[in-house]
Amino acid sequence: MTDSSSAVLHSLTGLAFSKGHGTGNDFVLLADPDDGNPINSAAVAVLCDRHQGIGGDGLIRAVRSEHLPEGRELLALAPEAEWFMDYRNGDGSVSEMCGNGVRVFVHFLIAQGLVELAEGQSLVIGTRAGIKVITRSDDGYAVDMGPWEFIYPDQAAAKATDSVVNVAGLEVPRPALSISMGNPHTVVALAELSELSAARLHDAPEVEPRPVNGTNVEFVVPAEPLVHKGSGHITMRVHERGVGETQSCGTGACAAAAAIRYWAGQGAPDDWQVNVPGGIVNVRFFPGPDGREHVQLSGPATLVASGVIV
């Protein structure tokens, strides 16, 4: 352990944490209702380190919205959004949104006794991508992720793709489509599962043009046939901004389904099953209460451990 990471860990002695995941996308979870332990990026990186810390793709701090400037803005719109998901990537960088994280966050709030939520009930929470409504079901949580958007709407409308991605393991650059789910994504469709396995996602793929704040990159293979029993089926791997390859990415699954559905054209289904290395998540497109098309993400949430930094 380096002197600096050991000093960072030492400064966190006594901090209680939990560890959880959603389809293998794993998080360190901290309950900090009154913002008594604001955490900096160095501490996040040490806690998320898989060899010298607890290990996780990201860190989620549960804090009351009233304590953060971005939370207070949301409270003005939705006073019921008491809890804010303060999400960081494993390298310490801040992201606007995490789709798997939001389910695990709500599961953690319930386990900590900070909220009560029975099956069929919904909770409104704050995130850096706005308020989200989460409904508990018998096997997990369904989240209204809000509308999806093209990052480059003019190019997407004109050419159906707007970017080019180079990744180790695949010989030629691939066309791609960049989609925002509150956070940025660039989706590449591949023809074969063998190509999906060949892609080497240890290092970040090169994306041109690169969205200003970077991007998460999804590689997707549509099933053959694409639609089975009324749902679209796709298989996905992802390289996450600020993390590397992960077992799953909820916002990435939404962006991937949106891109494949857009490319499939009229008649493409609203329901999608997205197979990721860590399991399955489901995506549904539906008319939102604001008149725009919204995306619902559903899947499991699991807590695996709790402990204290020594």
Ligand SMILES: N[C@@H](CCC[C@H](N)C(=O)O)C(=O)O
């Ligand atoms: N794994 C998350 C996305 C986490 C944030 C992402 N790495 C970013 O920087 O935008 C998900 O499940 O959505």
